[in-house]
Amino acid sequence: MKKIYFLIFCLTTLTASAQTSSDTCTDASNATAITGVGTFTVTLINGSEAPTPDCTISNVTASNGEWYVYTPSSTVEATISSDLAVNGDKDTRVHIYSGSCASLACIAGDDDSGTYNGTNSTSFLSVVTFLALEGETYYIAWDNRYQSNGFDFELTEAAYNSISFTQQNIVTGTHSPSISCAAVDMNNDFLDDIVSITKSTITPEEPATPYQVYNLNIQYQQANGSFISTNHAVGATYDASWSLAAGDYNDDGYNDLVFGSGAGVNVIKANNNGSSYTMVAENTGPFTQRTNFVDIDGDNDLDVFVCHDIAPNVYFINNSNNSLSYYQSGDNNPSNPISGDGLGEYNSGGNYGSVWIDYDNDGDMDMFLAKCGGSEAKRKNQLFKNNGNGDYTEVSITSGLSDIIQTWSGAWGDYDNDGDMDCFIGGYAGVAHKMMRNNGSSGNYTFTDITASTGINTFSQTGVDNAPADFNNDGFIDIFSNDNILLNNGDMTFTAFSAGMPDSGAIGDLNNDGYLDVVTPNFNPNSRMYLNNGGPYNWIKINTIGVQSNKNGIGARIEINSVGLGTQIRDVRSGEGFKYMSSLTTHFGLGLNTTINAITVYWPSGVVDIINNPSINQTLNITEGQSLSVNTSLYEELSLYPNPTTGVINLKTSLNIENTLYTIFDMKGRQVLKGEFKTRSIDVSRLSTGAYFLQIMDKGLARTQKFIKE
């Protein structure tokens, strides 16, 4: 007898892992936690604490339980299973909790999902899978609702696939295929709508003049997640076969469009409630590539920039009455407001992807130009530094971005969350991608090629469209690159996901769940949505509503600071990637962070708005100037002298202001001067007589002091 008992004991210890079950939750908390895969044996279910609440659908509790604690060492998909041949006939039930023993919250549970049935007609064994976050504590509890017998169970872990999509077709219109698409709000309700453009069914009998009627199908996203489809007939000379962009150039709240084709470009204006669309400006000739709505000449309204494949770039400048004037860079037209090095003047073009970002953090939008084709001189990428008032200097050589790499677009984002915009350059036709890290203010905003350390040069999928977005909401910007999503691992390395990923398209939140989705034209009569399956992470979305600045807030720099993740930045842009139009709503993932200290919006006009402690997992609409008040509290640790002054004000302060941005406002809250501190004084001799506020940003908080100019 003794002998047999001893043998059984030995066998038991051989098969069981170190963790034995505990009778109560608290006992389990004090015992050794399970940290990874293994097989475990429950000898008998007789623990005094029965699991409650019931995580299965039966809502019937048991009398006893056996408990384990599980703390995964990395975020995984964990599976708990008693569905083992050795358990055959047995009948088990399991509950998975998070929280604490005093306050358990159900995550998952299972009764009979197994397949092994032994001699039973069906299986009574349990299988449950759940997302187990790194470092979190989970409670695994088995109960004796059906049997108290002992049994074995397994814990297995699978890599958490942190990005996946569900596909859904949308019927978009009358004629196939969809020429292009956008994910952008078209009816001023700040929900991203789906815009598809198809040719109309109207086929003119006579040789068709270039003027055609296009079908603009807009799927208006509703608050309840459905879409209402409306077709708008748009007469236009040029289709959007090469480019589509949106922006509210006349500031009436309804986004207008630009269509770019191989033969020309036209601007399509929405009426004052977005119910009809009319071509208002066009030009024959531009072999159009990327287009953007952006304030090119620095007068706080949106212009339209157009890349030209085979000649210098062109643009429509918004005049003060919202009429549009067409110019070509370098055309020697005395009315052309763009000066300096222009915006891409190579004689035979090679201009593919223009993206507008503030690369040098000086408060205005610069332009990166991805170039391709022909000789080295033609295809060198260019970077145009905005000097204000429409004057630009081409700085690709000094910045380190002059590169003959064949590319049609770069994806700009602060990939390492260090406060400046980095540049992912998407290679084309087999040329390897590159990652250029911005060296920030201490590096004079030059760029260093860090490709080798990122792993992106090993990705073989190349193509024309590359755009930045945080798809899994972990707080690190990923890259949507030609049917792949390059997921940012959080350490400037990237993992490529291709199976089930969208092909090139427009990025937006199509179901308002805070996770970014993609819509593609899909070369079909129907466009296709790729709805992000989401995940466990938090997020916030921001709509910038300009007042002094353009209404979309294009050109605004938005900065958020959250506990645990630090600082993230975005620039509001129209026209990302190469071809499509992505949402104008600014999106941030927050990872597991639950607190945002402040959102700071640096408007193109110079106004700065700070929203302290916003709620997360919601959309915030910020109107320019809403946080500025003439009763602004003054910061004692900042004194200005002489005050009053006739010429220069000097700062005496404990704040570290080197390279910090400052803004000077008049008493009405209008920005009159802005700049970056190189010394501790500012020349205000050109200000008119009056009282002013000087505002400095210090770690996300505004510090203000008042002075008088005589």
Next chain:
Amino acid sequence: MIKKYTYRFGVYVFYFTLTSCINGDNYTSVSPVVLDFGSLPYPSLSQYHFFEGNIAELKPVYGVLPYKIISGLFIDYAKAKTFVWMPKGKSATYVNDYSIFDFPDGTVLITTHYFENVLPKKETKLIETRLIIKNEGEWTLVNYVWNTEQTEATYTKEGSVVGVRWLENNETRTVNYSIPSYDECFACHNKYEVIKPIGPKPQNINHNLAYKEGTKNQLEQWVEIGYLDPNYSKNIVSAVNWEDASQPLELRARSYLDINCAHCHSDKGYCNYPPMRFSFNKTKDPKFLGVNIQHGFNLGDSLTNIVSPGNTETSALLFRMRSTLGQFKMPIIGRSLQHKEGVQLIEQWIRSLDTSPVKDQLSANRITKSL
């Protein structure tokens, strides 16, 4: 008045440069062509004096030699008449089978595009006359657009669209024919931004043409007329007429792809970064045609290769030839209609390709790196 004097001056200039007889002629002939480089491009085509009588009949004057390339560029079913003129006493020299001749300064290549049986009157309608003129070692591109009266063509750098309705085999067809802008001309006619002609290469004119005086091989005729140095290869590897069903299918396909695609898809062309190299002399090697080469980016779920042997529906090249959409169609400039007959040729060719499995399917990456 001033115009007349300029004309006379121009004629005298060339009269005095005349030095020798033309072979085979009994008398000294003078070409009436006027080419005053200081004044080029002329505002009107008639100022060049390329044609005699009613200019729209395109009757070439002495010295303006008709030529014809064996396979022509598809331009929305417009027809082409091409001529070459060189200054007296100057001639072109042979470089190799597949390169443009080394033409002398003063060469003008003249291409007129037109439609026949244009409705309602079923008449011939000239659309444009494109000139490529060589001076001081460099070529310039100049285009002339014909007026509706067909009395004159006017110089312009702007593109424009002409609606045409015509009868082809008793079938009414319509097209918005695009006259290219200067920028568009340049896009095709350049190698690393140096302007170059495309058509007149030995491989393209090594065949007979029916001249007024009789049918003769064009290279021989050029020599006789003094336009070509007689030192050229007598074994020229030549393109074929893609419409000639008696020619091998592969040669027909390669000739078609050469004239329609090679100018951009070549080492120094406008689109040199994808791996295709469509020049006739290169496409003996099927990888340059994209056969079994993975398509470099997503064009649609099923389009896996540039050319899939035996499989027309997964061949991206054919998809692009069939397409009339701006973002897909090839050639990228110069056509708006599908070339039905060209598509049929390439479909036939793709179906004829050996479908045995390939051991080493090459990706676009590897081809590009090897270029």
